Amino acid sequence: MKIIMRTFVAVEISDKKVIDSISKFQSNIGINAKAVNLDNLHFTLQFLGEISDDKANEVKDALAKIEFSEFVVNFQGIGVFPKLKFPRVIWIGTDNEGGNKLVELAKKVENTLAPLGFTSDKPFRPHVTVFRIKNKIGDITREMKKFENAEFGSQKIINFKFKQSTLTPNGPLYSDLGEVKSKS
Template sequence: MTRLFVAIDLPGQVKEILAALPRGLPMAKWVAADHLHLTLRFIGDVDDDTFAAIALALKQVSFAPFPLTLCGVGHFPPGRHPHVVWVGMEQSAPLLSLQHFIEAMLAGAGIPPEDRPFSPHITLARLRDAPPNAVERFEKEHLELVCPTFQADRFILYSSLLTRQGAIHTQEAVYPAGS
């Protein structure tokens, strides 16, 4: 079994900006800079035949490059018990179209549809019993965060191996725009 997800990688400059944010949240496990990405679809564990079907189906996704701008911070779930701190992004119709196209191709490969609506974000940290007032303070401090706009010109099928030291992400296939 292989654990898979589809994502857009972030340019180095954007990763550096996000990795440089103060790490002052208690009970937070910060995502390493090289693991920062925009997940388009988490797939989960699949067998070899399904893996091959997914890789082939994603080759059918065609899109033009489009700009993305990361901005603002927030947390999931809404309310007083945050589990994830994230960076959001400006609304992007091309991003939503790409995600829907990927979802449709995955359905054709036998992957059940995602039951939650797509909420584009970059996970910065996972929280365990973090004080809600500390999360609120972090969000207020970074409310005006805006990263340089970059071109989304490819998406990537990643495998993810969970280890005691954390996940190891491997690029399994790269799907460039215009293909």
């Protein structure tokens, strides 16, 4: 019997100062939304969806061939998807330099996994989801404006992970299927 799992490739947020500042932001913004668990903060480099354990092993082997050098990402600014008047997700962005390095890394992942049949449905935009919004909460422009230039610290990116996501009533549980470390 094949095991089917929901998977993605991600850079985890692990810097304590960054996590603390994101936690403070989640506490201080006055909106009715579900905060993402601090242990689950990450950049999704590529979402792979439901795959078999055999395919997961192929993905793990392919990802292990990716080489990259460590780099620093500064966490700054906030935004929403799809728009302020009807937000579904609130996210924290990055500086240009770190963001561009994340885009390069996401492209390496995408190019490596394309021969296995994985393609991205939209271009990678570096962001960390910090809130998910299920209910219609209306226009949050004023609340967002207070934090538009917020700085959340920086983190050295030294690895990325192949992750499994198990959906539960209390939110997703993530587990590691593989890890690729930087070459420097």
